[in-house]
Amino acid sequence: MINKDIHRNSCMKDNETDESASNRQMFSRIARRYDLINRIISLGFDVGWRRRMAEAIQAPPDARILDLATGTGDVALAIVKQYPDANVVGIDVCEDMMVIGREKVARKGFASRIELKKGNAQHLEFEDKSFDAATCAFGIRNVADRGKALRELLRVMKPGGRVAIIEPSKPRNALFMHIFNFYFNNVVLLIGGRMAHRNAYKYLVDSVENFPDPDEFCQELRQAGFNPVSCRSMTGGVATLYIAQAP
16 A cells, blocks of 8 residues: 655666656565555554455456556455455566565465566556456556556456455545544554655555545546446445446
């Protein structure tokens, strides 16, 4: 759930903007503590969120599933546990995150069913209609051109395939919003700053603030060509699960 800035042109890859290069460098910097910090700042709720996302894609038998912004592979692992005959391809711009993910996948015995590879959500190197379902947890807000990434995602989906996306969101209940704002703007920054890098978690706070509200993001999914589209509030609204289907 994060990202920010460090190197620049010398670190950039093909089709990579200054912003995406900065994001990749930031994730590299916090990779080793990423899982632990996420568990702490989400109070452990992220585990259940990923499980609900895996359930939401309703993958068919022998499904091939794409996981965007796969990071250290937690979503990919949730998927193969939920669907014993599924195979997952996870892509991410940050190789350091995926090194940890591959170690984790191998340790848990899923190396034959999960492939983690370098990839850019705005330029998916897959054929049209090549996946039965797709997921993206806490990553779509980090993409420079979100509309382009969503159109690319639609392109690689088979007709009827479901996409599930999770992003942080702001609670609508006034009291819960007050608590959420205090926690997010103070506790998260304190924990992230002590355990990793404060700028990374300042980015997290800012990116949640700038991300569209659930109704607006649902409209972005529709504009990209998905239909139907729906969303589900989780844990009092601190996260939202978006479900979109390829026509």
